[in-house]
Amino acid sequence: MEHEKTFNPTKSRIRALRLSPLNNLAVTCRHCEEPACVAACPREALSQDPNTGVITVDENACNGCAWCISACQFGAMMMHPEKKVVFTCDACKDEKEPQCVKWCPEEALTYVSAQELAQKSRISAVKNLFQEAKEKKS
Amino acid sequence: MFSYAGKILRVDLTTGKVSTEPLTEDMAKSYIGGIGLGIRLLMDNSTPGTDPFDPSNPIIFATGPLSGTMGPTAGNGYAVVSKSPATGGVGEAKAHGFFGPDLKRAGYDAVIITGKAPKLSYLWIDDDKVEIKDAEWLKGETVYHTDVKIKDELGDFYIRVSAIGEAGEKLCRFAAIINDEFRAIGRTGMGAVMGSKNLKAVAVRGTHDVDVANLDGFKEFIKMIHERMKGPATKKYKTLGTPENVLVLNSLSALATRNWTNATFEGAEKVSGEWLNEHYVKKIVGCATCGMRCDHIAVVPEGPYQGSTSRLEFECLWSMGPLCGVDRLDAVIEAMRIVNEYGMDGISIGVVVAFAMDCYEHGVITKEQTDGIDLRFGNAEALIAIIHKIGKREGWLGNALAEGVAKAAEIIGGDAYKYACHIKGLELPGYDLRTLKTAALGFSVSFRGACHLRNGAYSPDVKGKVNRFKIEPGRGKMITDESKMYNVIDSLIVCKFSRGTYYDGWKDLANYYTLATGIPMTVEDMAKAGDRIENLARMFNIREGKGTRKNDTLPWKIENCPVPDEGPAKGVVVNEEEFQVGLSDYYSSRGWSASGIPTAAKLQELGLGDLAPLAEQAEQRGA
Numbered sequence: 001m002e003h004e005k006t007f008n009p010t011k012s013r014i015r016a017l018r019l020s021p022l023n024n025l026a027v028t029c030r031h032c033e034e035p036a037c038v039a040a041c042p043r044e045a046l047s048q049d050p051n052t053g054v055i056t057v058d059e060n061a062c063n064g065c066a067w068c069i070s071a072c073q074f075g076a077m078m079m080h081p082e083k084k085v086v087f088t089c090d091a092c093k094d095e096k097e098p099q100c101v102k103w104c105p106e107e108a109l110t111y112v113s114a115q116e117l118a119q120k121s122r123i124s125a126v127k128n129l130f131q132e133a134k135e136k137k138s
Numbered sequence: 139m140f141s142y143a144g145k146i147l148r149v150d151l152t153t154g155k156v157s158t159e160p161l162t163e164d165m166a167k168s169y170i171g172g173i174g175l176g177i178r179l180l181m182d183n184s185t186p187g188t189d190p191f192d193p194s195n196p197i198i199f200a201t202g203p204l205s206g207t208m209g210p211t212a213g214n215g216y217a218v219v220s221k222s223p224a225t226g227g228v229g230e231a232k233a234h235g236f237f238g239p240d241l242k243r244a245g246y247d248a249v250i251i252t253g254k255a256p257k258l259s260y261l262w263i264d265d266d267k268v269e270i271k272d273a274e275w276l277k278g279e280t281v282y283h284t285d286v287k288i289k290d291e292l293g294d295f296y297i298r299v300s301a302i303g304e305a306g307e308k309l310c311r312f313a314a315i316i317n318d319e320f321r322a323i324g325r326t327g328m329g330a331v332m333g334s335k336n337l338k339a340v341a342v343r344g345t346h347d348v349d350v351a352n353l354d355g356f357k358e359f360i361k362m363i364h365e366r367m368k369g370p371a372t373k374k375y376k377t378l379g380t381p382e383n384v385l386v387l388n389s390l391s392a393l394a395t396r397n398w399t400n401a402t403f404e405g406a407e408k409v410s411g412e413w414l415n416e417h418y419v420k421k422i423v424g425c426a427t428c429g430m431r432c433d434h435i436a437v438v439p440e441g442p443y444q445g446s447t448s449r450l451e452f453e454c455l456w457s458m459g460p461l462c463g464v465d466r467l468d469a470v471i472e473a474m475r476i477v478n479e480y481g482m483d484g485i486s487i488g489v490v491v492a493f494a495m496d497c498y499e500h501g502v503i504t505k506e507q508t509d510g511i512d513l514r515f516g517n518a519e520a521l522i523a524i525i526h527k528i529g530k531r532e533g534w535l536g537n538a539l540a541e542g543v544a545k546a547a548e549i550i551g552g553d554a555y556k557y558a559c560h561i562k563g564l565e566l567p568g569y570d571l572r573t574l575k576t577a578a579l580g581f582s583v584s585f586r587g588a589c590h591l592r593n594g595a596y597s598p599d600v601k602g603k604v605n606r607f608k609i610e611p612g613r614g615k616m617i618t619d620e621s622k623m624y625n626v627i628d629s630l631i632v633c634k635f636s637r638g639t640y641y642d643g644w645k646d647l648a649n650y651y652t653l654a655t656g657i658p659m660t661v662e663d664m665a666k667a668g669d670r671i672e673n674l675a676r677m678f679n680i681r682e683g684k685g686t687r688k689n690d691t692l693p694w695k696i697e698n699c700p701v702p703d704e705g706p707a708k709g710v711v712v713n714e715e716e717f718q719v720g721l722s723d724y725y726s727s728r729g730w731s732a733s734g735i736p737t738a739a740k741l742q743e744l745g746l747g748d749l750a751p752l753a754e755q756a757e758q759r760g761a
Contacts, residue, residue: 001208001357004347005353006347006348006349007206007207007208007213007347007348007349007350008243008345008346008347008348009239010243010345011347016426018423021319021320021421021423021433021435021447021449022420022421022423022435022437022447024423081345103208103361103364104429105210105364105367105368105428105429105430106424106429106431
C-alpha cells in the first residue's frame with residue numbers, strides 16, 4: 001500500500017503465508033549479509049546499503065530475468081505483476097518506520113536494533129521463567 | 139465509482155457461455171453489495187415458482203464495496219445468494235477468510251451462475267479469463283481436499299477456492315459452501331444449489347488493484363477501527379470466543395438442551411468456552427486484513443479422536459453438544475471436523491441430529507430404522523455415526539434427515555412434526571426461544587428463516603434490556619431498527635463480530651462507505667438502504683408464497699412445551715396470543731399490512747415501486 005497507493009497483495013513487499021491453521025508466518029526480506037540475490041543478478045541491478053542492509057533494485061537495469069528470485073532462499077524477492085521488474089522490502093526507507101510494523105493490527109511485527117532485540121528477549125525470558133514457576137506452584 | 143469493480147460476471151453452466159455487464163452506480167448505492175445486491179440480482183434474474191434445484195435458479199456470489207481493501211473484516215468477505223432449498227425463499231449467507239478479496243481483485247462485484255453443467259465441474263476465474271473445468275475427478279472429495287487438489291492442478295498456492303463436499307453433491311438441503319478450510323457459507327443450503335448445478339467449486343485468482351476514493355481518509359478510518367478492535371468491543375471474540383455463551387445462556391435458562399426439552403444443561407461446565415480453551419484450543423488465527431483474530435483452533439490431545447482439529451464457535455458447539463445432550467468436547471470437535479469435510483451447515487446438522495434423537499426417544503423412529511444406531515440423547519458415538527450417514531445420504535434415515543427437519547418430519551410422519559424445530563424450513567440456532575421472547579419474535583420474521591443474525595433479537599433479552607419472558611408492544615420497533623443495521627452490515631459484508639467497533643453506528647458505516655467508494659452516503663440514505671433490502675427480501679418471499687403472516691411461525695415445542703427446569707424460567711412457554719400481538723406490532727413498525735405485506739406506499743418510498751403490483755396481488759389473494 002505504501003509504495004503502490006492501492007490495495008493489492010500481489011504487489012506487497014511482505015507476504016503472509018498459511019500452510020495450515022496452526023502454521024502461519026509473514027515472509028519478507030531478511031536483509032542478509034552477503035545477499036544471494038545481489039550476487040545472482042547478471043546485470044548489477046541489485047545493490048545493498050552497507051549500513052542498513054536494505055536491497056535496492058535499479059528498475060532501469062533489471063530485465064526481469066528472475067535469477068535473484070531463484071537465489072533467495074526466503075522467497076522474499078517478488079516480480080511486479082505490471083512493471084515486470086523485481087522488488088523487495090526496502091524497510092520503507094522514505095518513512096520513519098516500516099509501514100507493515102505501523103499497520104499490523106495485532107502488533108505482531110516489531111522493528112528494532114540488535115540491542116533492543118536482546119533486551120526484549122531477556123525480558124520475555126525472565127517473564128516466562130516466573131510464569132512457569134507460578135504455574136508449578138499452583 | 140471507486141472500490142467497486144464495476145462489473146458483473148454471468149456464467150451459464152449449461153451452454154458454457156460467459157459474459158460481463160456493468161454495475162451501475164444507482165444499483166451500487168441502492169443495494170450496496172453483498173446480500174443487498176445479491177437479493178436484487180436474484181429477484182431480477184429468476185422466475186416465480188422456480189424449484190431451487192432447477193438449473194434456471196441463479197446462484198450469486200457477491201463481494202461488498204469494501205472487499206479487497208485493507209478494511210478489517212470488511213476487506214475479506216463475500217456473500218452467496220440464491221433461492222433456498224431449505225426455505226423456498228431467500229437463501230443467503232456470508233463468509234470471510236481469503237476468498238472474497240480475490241474475487242473482487244479478479245474484477246467482479248458479483249458472479250451470476252445459472253444452468254447445469256453436463257458433468258461435475260468447477261469454475262476457474264483467473265482475472266478476466268473464465269473457464270469451466272472438469273471436476274469429475276473430485277467427485278465425493280472433501281471440501282479441504284478439493285481446495286488443495288484444485289490449487290495443485292492450477293499450480294498456484296495463492297489461488298482461493300470455495301467448494302462443496304459430498305453433502306452438497308448429494309443435495310443435502312443444509313449443505314454449505316466452504317472456503318479456507320472452515321469458513322462457511324453455512325446457512326440456507328447454498329451448497330446444495332451448487333450441487334444441483336454440478337458445480338463442485340469456484341476457484342479464483344485476482345491480481346488487479348482495488349482503489350479507494352480517499353486513501354488518506356480511509357487509512358485513518360481503519361487505523362481507528364484497528365485501535366478500537368484492541369479494546370473491549372471485541373474482547374469476547376479474542377479471548378474465550380463465542381463459546382463463552384454456553385455458561386451465560388445456561389445461567390439464563392436459555393441454553394436449549396436435548397432438542398428444546400430442557401433450557402439448562404447439567405453438562406454445561408464440560409462444554410463451556412472456559413473448558414474448551416483450557417483443554418483444547420491450540421491457536422487463535424484470523425482472516426485476511428483483520429486485527430481481531432477469532433478462529434479458535436481446537437485440537438483433541440488424546441482418546442479415540444486424538445489429533446482431530448477444527449475451529450469451534452458457540453453455535454456449532456451448542457448444536458452438536460448440549461442440543462444433542464452430548465457433554466464430550468472431543469466428540470464435538472470431531473463432529474465439527476467431519477461436518478466441515480462433508481460441507482454441511484454446522485447449526486442445522488446438530489438440530490437435525492437432535493430432532494432424530496427426540497423422535498427415537500419418543501418411539502417415533504425405531505432402532506431398525508436407524509440401522510442399529512442407538513440414537514439416545516447424549517450418545518456421542520451415535521452423533522458421529524449419524525452425521526456420516528447424513529453426509530453420504532446413506533440408509534432410509536440418513537436420506538430423510540439430509541432433507542432437513544421440516545421435510546424429514548413429513549417423510550417420517552406421525553408425531554415427528556412436533557420435534558422439528560425450524561422456522562420456514564430453516565433449523566433454529568442456539569437460543570431457547572421460550573425464555574428469550576424478543577428472539578422468538580425476531581427469529582420468526584427473519585427472511586431467511588430461523589436466524590439470530592438477521593436482526594439480533596436475542597440481544598435485548600440476553601442483556602436484560604427487556605422482560606424476556608413476555609412479548610409486548612415495542613419489540614417490533616426494536617427488531618425493525620436492528621434488521622436495517624444487520625442488512626447493511628451484510629451488504630458491506632462487515633463481520634458481525636466487529637459490529638461493536640462502530641461506536642457511532644450508522645455514522646461510522648456511512649462514512650466508511652463514502653471514503654471507499656466516493657459515493658456520498660448519508661446516515662439516512664444508509665438506514666433506508668437497510669430497510670430497502672429487508673422489504674426486497676420480504677417481497678421475494680411473498681412472490682414465492684413464503685412471505686406473509688401465515689409463514690411467520692414458531693416451532694411446535696416453543697409454543698407447547700413449558701420449560702421444565704427449576705429456576706426463574708420454570709413453566710415459561712410462548713403463547714399464541716402474545717405472539718400474534720408481537721407480529722402485529724412488528725408489521726406496523728415496518729409499515730406493512732396486517733397480513734405482513736409491504737404496502738405500495740412503503741415500496742414507493744424505498745424506490746421499490748416496481749414490486750408494488752406484486753404486493754397488491756398478494757394482498758388481494760388474502761395473503
